[in-house]
Amino acid sequence: MRHFDYARAESPQQAVAAHGSDRDAAFLAGGTTLLDLVKLDVMQPQKVVDINGVDLTTIERLDDGRLRIGAMVTNTALARDERVVEDYAVLSQALLAGASTQLRNKATTGGNIMQRVRCPYFRDGVSACNKREPGSGCAAIGGVNRTVHAVLGTSDACIATHPSDMCVAMAAIGATVEVQGPEGSREIDFGDFHLLPGDTPAREHALEPGELITHVVLEAPIHGSRSAYLKLRDRQSYQFALASSAVIVRMDGDIIREARVAMGGVGTKPWRAPEVEAALKDRTASEALFANAARLAFEKATAYSQNGYKIPLGQQAIVRNLSDLTAA
Amino acid sequence: MSDKQHSIIGAGVPRIDGPDKLAGRANYAADNLPADMAYGYGVFSTIAKGKVARIKVDEAKRMPGVIDIFHHGHFPSLYRTPSSFAQGNKVEETRLPFEDERVYYEGQFVALVVADSFENARAAARHVEVEYAAESAVANLAQGLDDNGTQAGSGNHSRGDAPGAFEDAAASIDVTYHTPVETHNPMEMHASVAYWDAQGNLTIYDASQGVVVERNALSKIFAIAPERITVHAPYIGSGFGSKLWTWPHAVATAAVAREVERPVQLVVPRQQMFTTTGHRPETRQRMRLATDANGRLVSLRHESINTTSFTDQYVETCGSVTKSLYSCPNLTVSHATTQVNRGTPTSMRAPGAAPGLFALESAIDEMALAAGVDPVQFRLDNYAERDESQDLDFSSNHIVEATKQAAERFGWHDRNPQIGSMREGREIVGYGMAACNWEALKRPCDARVSLRADGTAFASCATQDIGTGTYTIVAQAVSDVTGIPIDRITVKLGDSSYPDGPISGGSWATATTLPAIAGAARNALDEMKRYATGDNGVFAGASSDELDVVDGGLRNAGGKQVSFAEILDAARYGSADGEAHTEAADSQYSYRSFGAHFVEVRWDPGISHLRVSRVVSAIDVGRVINETTARNQVEGAVVMGIGMGLFEATEYDERNGRPVNNDYAEYVVPVHADQPEIDVILLDYPDLAFNEYGARGIGEIGITGLSAAIGNAVHHATGKRIRELPITLDKLMDDVPQAQSA
Known part of the structure; x- marks a missing residue:
């Protein structure tokens, strides 16, 4: 069998120390991505640092109203947390729209942020893939790209979507990622955490080697707001989004005072759409307004051989979500 | 068969194999772990057409636990089966595994590692270096038509003058439909566990919808008598047709088990269940x-x-x-x-x-x-x-x-x-x-039923229950004929050493198996009546015709009722047995x-x-x-x-x-x-x-x-x-x- 070193950490400090700055080391949380990709021989960590013994499982309300979530809080626990259900419905719904019950019971908050793309050409270990083997090309362009490939934020090097639902909700809510590394702790704005593929799709996030996500801090809920996650896919469950929207609105009568919109299934990262938000702000809710605003999100979209439908579908995900949320 | 007895036919009897499945007592192919078993893991082609130009196994062979690595340059010589449906030795892919260096599809076996553990076999498989001489593949139906046109198929039919009538019709349509490849994807992986005894007899546990046909096909492929091969498939985690016929992995498993002189298990990975175990074509x-x-x-x-x-x-x-x-x-x-x-x-x-x-x-x-x-x-x-x-x-x-x-x-x-x-x-x-x-459809079938001295019944047939309920309906048929309650009937299927039964396909298992089971049960009853009316019998001197079958026993015109157990006890026999053969449907x-x-x-x-x-x-x-x-x-x-x-x-x-x-x-x-x-x-x-x-x-x-x-x-x-x-x-x-x- 393929041998690797295994260490079990009891604290973030221990975990970081055990990991070091070794690029061939990997943290093991729920394992729903890592074990999968190791079995497929797509990831070959030489060292695995198990962080399931690290106590990062609490959710706490900070004095400034923000919600601080431990990286090892499971997707199930987060989705069912009363404060999340009350104040961040969009997050609870997004989590429950993802994966299956068994996977959500294992998957963690930090791990969900770190999950890797579902592009079959990345996962097959054979095809050209700049993520897996930089410089080899992108087989998805011109190949089978109907479901898990993006129309926003793509490059000639990579078109895979970021698969997470949770992250789309977090992108809409606004959040800070707290990390600990060999050089100490730092914070990364959620919007800066995931990187566009550009010419370097193998580089997927802002973490330096050896840095560990310890918490995600959600921005304080917008007083008087409503939120929802709408996920569109072929089957009703257990499929990654073809297109999804996370929407938060604060209404004043039928006027939208504030809107936050993010999208999944269409972008190479969890896709916040500030141009849509700006177009909605202080405007009277109407289907025509929603349609015009949603169109703005896709002005720079690129259709590939099989996924052009995501451009209208993504707009539908925004329009319907807004329509339901703003209905009296 | 009285109406009262017939009430078990049609009833919603719960599956008799359900408790074993729920409790994990039902052994599927890969659950069998004979002593000293080795594990196989395949190396699969990453091109769809071409040749294996070179295969390097030296490094992989030196890896921990590796016993041997087989490929087209190192594999025993086998024979093709004529693949005849009528002879009952059909396979879908007649080419033998590792027959030559040709690659016909992506995901074709090009090497097979045997090692002392699954992990070691898989790790070594990933270190087998295969160089291909790839050729341009024909990737779909449209490309196939462009490249090589069509070959005539079977099952054609014509009557009247369809083109002529079309021209003169009041209304007409001319439309073309397209369906894609669909893959069976049963939950249970295709898997084989094979071993040979010292006398050269082969035993194979396989995820199979047809143990008799698999036995016959392997008999042709290994050129040994069918009696020397036993195929077991008591439980199948569904097949939807993909497990009807023997695929290359089962042949390869049996072949390498003989070479390494140990039992070998091979499980086909999910990815290769899309390539080397059949599919519904486009x-x-x-x-x-x-x-x-x-x-x-x-x-x-x-x-x-x-x-x-x-x-x-x-x-x-x-x-x-x-x-x-x-x-x-x-x-x-x-x-x-x-x-x-x-x-x-x-x-x-x-x-x-x-x-x-x-x-x-x-x-x-x-x-x-x-x-x-x-x-x-x-x-x-x-x-x-x-x-x-x-x-x-x-x-x-x-x-x-x-x-x-x-x-x-x-x-x-x-x-x-x-x-x-x-x-x-x-x-x-x-x-x-x-x-x-x-x-x-209804195929020929043999079956055996024993009515035993402990009051139970035993029925066997070399058909399979692929999750559909065959065990249960066989028990219903035995109960229907003998009056023995379901919970005292044992049904054994999925073993090629039982009387020849049909493949579990074509929706014909029920129509084929039940008449044979009922016939065997009736023959067992006739035997029971002979015992009952014989010299030491409980109805000694009576005629069999005077005896009715009632609730797991016999009753005479006078109302005297004696259970099968008592009849057998009196005659000092362990069981009354019956076999039957039933024919295919007429035309x-x-x-x-x-x-x-x-x-x-x-x-x-x-x-x-x-x-x-x-x-x-x-x-x-x-x-x-x-x-x-x-x-x-x-x-x-x-x-x-x-x-x-x-x-x-x-x-x-x-x-x-x-x-x-x-x-x-x-x-x-x-x-x-x-x-x-x-x-x-x-x-x-x-x-x-x-x-x-x-x-x-x-x-x-x-x-x-x-x-x-x-x-x-x-x-x-x-x-x-x-x-x-x-x-x-x-x-x-x-x-x-x-x-x-x-």
Whole structure:
């Protein structure tokens, strides 16, 4: 069998120390991505640092109203947390729209942020893939790209979507990622955490080697707001989004005072759409307004051989979500 | 058989194998771990066409635990099986594993590592270096037609003058349908565990829907007598046809087990279950239909082409139902194949009929619209009253009643035929329907039944229970004949050393097995009566004719009743045994099953969301043997039909022929949340011309026609006629942006 070193950490400090700055080391949380990709021989960590013994499982309300979530809080626990259900419905719904019950019971908050793309050409270990083997090309362009490939934020090097639902909700809510590394702790704005593929799709996030996500801090809920996650896919469950929207609105009568919109299934990262938000702000809710605003999100979209439908579908995900949320 | 005894037939007896499955006591192929077992792991081709130019195993061979590494330059010499259905030694892929250096499809075995653990075998497999001389692959049906045209298929039929009648008709359509490759994807992986004893006898545990045929095929391949091979498959985690015939992995496992002189286990990874264990092929079907001024079919042509491999011809007989479902004097059905670089296709639930009725029943809907007739009425007007393709009467045909009953239950009369006219909130409701149909088959069968001194019964037959309930209905048949309660009957299946039974396919296991079981049980009863009336018997001196079988015992005219156990005890015998052989169905009638599906879909254009919301199916399969398992078969087939209609397709990269969506996440089948309200009506008219139980089999008919009913409902809701499965949401959207050509 393929041998690797295994260490079990009891604290973030221990975990970081055990990991070091070794690029061939990997943290093991729920394992729903890592074990999968190791079995497929797509990831070959030489060292695995198990962080399931690290106590990062609490959710706490900070004095400034923000919600601080431990990286090892499971997707199930987060989705069912009363404060999340009350104040961040969009997050609870997004989590429950993802994966299956068994996977959500294992998957963690930090791990969900770190999950890797579902592009079959990345996962097959054979095809050209700049993520897996930089410089080899992108087989998805011109190949089978109907479901898990993006129309926003793509490059000639990579078109895979970021698969997470949770992250789309977090992108809409606004959040800070707290990390600990060999050089100490730092914070990364959620919007800066995931990187566009550009010419370097193998580089997927802002973490330096050896840095560990310890918490995600959600921005304080917008007083008087409503939120929802709408996920569109072929089957009703257990499929990654073809297109999804996370929407938060604060209404004043039928006027939208504030809107936050993010999208999944269409972008190479969890896709916040500030141009849509700006177009909605202080405007009277109407289907025509929603349609015009949603169109703005896709002005720079690129259709590939099989996924052009995501451009209208993504707009539908925004329009319907807004329509339901703003209905009296 | 008294009416009272017959009450067990048709009853919803719970599965007798259920407790073992729930408790984990049911051993599937890969659960067998004989002592000193080694593990195999395959190296699979990463090109779809070409040659293995060089294979380097030195480094891999030095890895921990590796016992040997086999490939085309290092593999025992075997023989091909003639692959005859009649001889019972059929395989779908006749090429032997590692026969030469040629690669015919992606995911073909090019090497096999044997090591002391699964992990070591897999790790070493990843260090086998294979250099290929790749050639340009034929990646799909269209490329196959361009590259090498077609080969004539089988199952063709012609009567009258279809082209001539088409020209003169009042209304006509000429449309082409396309169905993609679908992959069976049973939950249980294909797996084999094989070992040879010192005398050269082979034992193999295999995920098999046909232990006898596998034994016979292996007998040919290893050139040893069938008696020296035992194939075990007591439990199968479903197969849907993919486990009917022996695939290369089972041959390879048996071969290398002999070489390394240890038991070897090989499990086919999920990814290669898309390549080397069969699939339903891609089809293109041209349908030309025409009616007279009264809406009667006057011309029907069904021309089908399916993909096959370069090593074997598999014909998907899409027109098999078209020959006889509708009355039409001028009719042509033809099948052809085109070769592509994929593994050999095989039967998948309702082979031929499932894709064939998508085309036929969609086309009938189109024809009805063109003729201006309601689709239900059109079918009622045109259903055949006898099998015009064979010039035979049907043994029993209640399709008119099935159609009318299902229409009534569904509420077809509420349908507004106007496209898109039925709305509920944001959703547009569509109603569609289709006929379903499947040939009823019955094969030769042997069986054995023992009535034992402890009051129990034992029945055995070398057929299989593939999760459908065969164990249970065999027990019901034994109970029916002997009066012994179900919980005192042991049924053993899935072992080639039992009396020869049928493959579990074609929906023929029930009709084939039960008469043989009943015959064996009656022969055991005759033996029991001889013991009872013999010198030491409890009814010594009486005539067997005077004895009735009552509740697991015999009773004479005087009312004296003695249990089988007491009879055997008195005669000092351990058991009364019976065997029986029953023959294939005769050709006195055309034996077919019939039915109709009615489907409601809901289309929400605002979010391009399509779902099947309601299904009513009326099924005429002769007598229902077990209400619970029968209903389960139809419900499961309806769900599978929803998958076929909306989701399922194995996607091949057109540039190199590689199957891309080769896992459970990306190959989309329905989940629980996709399952609508399903209302199954079982007509339950015994077909006593077919067999003594009047049962015709129920495994496949439920999937036939279902995807067409969905497509017809989608057309009613959206006005869009989707002639290419699956009906995914992007096909229903308007103004979809296209990729800029690079």
